[in-house]
Amino acid sequence: MTYSKRKMCDMQEFAQIAQALADETRLRLLSILLADDAAVSDLVTRLELPQPRVSTHLALLRQVGLVTVEVAGRQRVYRAQEAWVRQLFAALGAGVSTPARRSPQAAREVRRNTTLRQSRTCYDHLAGVAGVRLLEGMLRCGWIEPDTRVPSERLYYQLTPPGTQALEARGVAVTQAYKGRRRFAYGCLDWTERRAHLGGALGAAVLEALSAAGVVRRQPQTRAVVLLHPVAHWLHTTSTP
Numbered sequence: 001m002t003y004s005k006r007k008m009c010d011m012q013e014f015a016q017i018a019q020a021l022a023d024e025t026r027l028r029l030l031s032i033l034l035a036d037d038a039a040v041s042d043l044v045t046r047l048e049l050p051q052p053r054v055s056t057h058l059a060l061l062r063q064v065g066l067v068t069v070e071v072a073g074r075q076r077v078y079r080a081q082e083a084w085v086r087q088l089f090a091a092l093g094a095g096v097s098t099p100a101r102r103s104p105q106a107a108r109e110v111r112r113n114t115t116l117r118q119s120r121t122c123y124d125h126l127a128g129v130a131g132v133r134l135l136e137g138m139l140r141c142g143w144i145e146p147d148t149r150v151p152s153e154r155l156y157y158q159l160t161p162p163g164t165q166a167l168e169a170r171g172v173a174v175t176q177a178y179k180g181r182r183r184f185a186y187g188c189l190d191w192t193e194r195r196a197h198l199g200g201a202l203g204a205a206v207l208e209a210l211s212a213a214g215v216v217r218r219q220p221q222t223r224a225v226v227l228l229h230p231v232a233h234w235l236h237t238t239s240t241p
Contacts, residue, residue: 020064021088026057033067033080035194036102040076042110045129075111106192117192119216119225125203126210127190130231135187135198137235143167144185155196157185170234172209177201210234
């Protein structure tokens with residue numbers, strides 16, 4: 001192959017990679033995979049997107065060599081080409097913050113997509129997929145916001161006026177949570193999801209309200225929580241399910 005042809009092939013490859021990176025969802029996929037390997041079902045849960053759409057994005061990333069896939073039982077587990085992807089992100093000026101990788105026990109819960117992974121207690125607040133979605137939903141609704149008055153590596157939250165009104169309408173004991181001696185609200189790194197769920201006095205009060213509304217049911221003698229109704233339903237209506 002002549003030099004000009006090799007150069008043309010390199011340019012074509014570069015164009016394909018640039019096209020693969022020119023999509024927010026694919027960048028989010030790569031960011032997740034930099035933190036840990038993941039099955040399609042896990043990525044669907046994390047991104048809250050239909051499986052066919054996630055699979056299409058993964059196929060494109062695999063085509064240009066940014067991810068690889070291995071078959072593990074019935075699952076197809078994807079892995080980022082870490083060194084290359086980090087170099088590309090650095091070249092793009094895209095900062096990537098990746099939490100510590102999952103422990104073997106947590107990774108096993110994720111691969112099996114167990115009930116414990118979906119919803120459980122972390123001390124006295126809601127954790128797992130349901131807990132992460134709860135916090136993200138409250139942020140999207142504008143009910144809570146980062147509390148910049150507290151200088152700390154941990155992210156603390158404060159209620160907004162609309163958030164106070166909305167949570168009290170859903171039976172959350174906001175005033176009582178404020179009176180407690182513990183931290184009011186903070187992001188607690190989730191054991192399986194490696195993203196934050198809501199901790200602190202407010203997190204405990206919200207779990208109590210979810211239980212009273214019949215959205216969740218705690219299991220005796222275990223951390224597992226049965227999710228009876230989607231958390232999103234509770235977020236978007238003041239009536240019980």
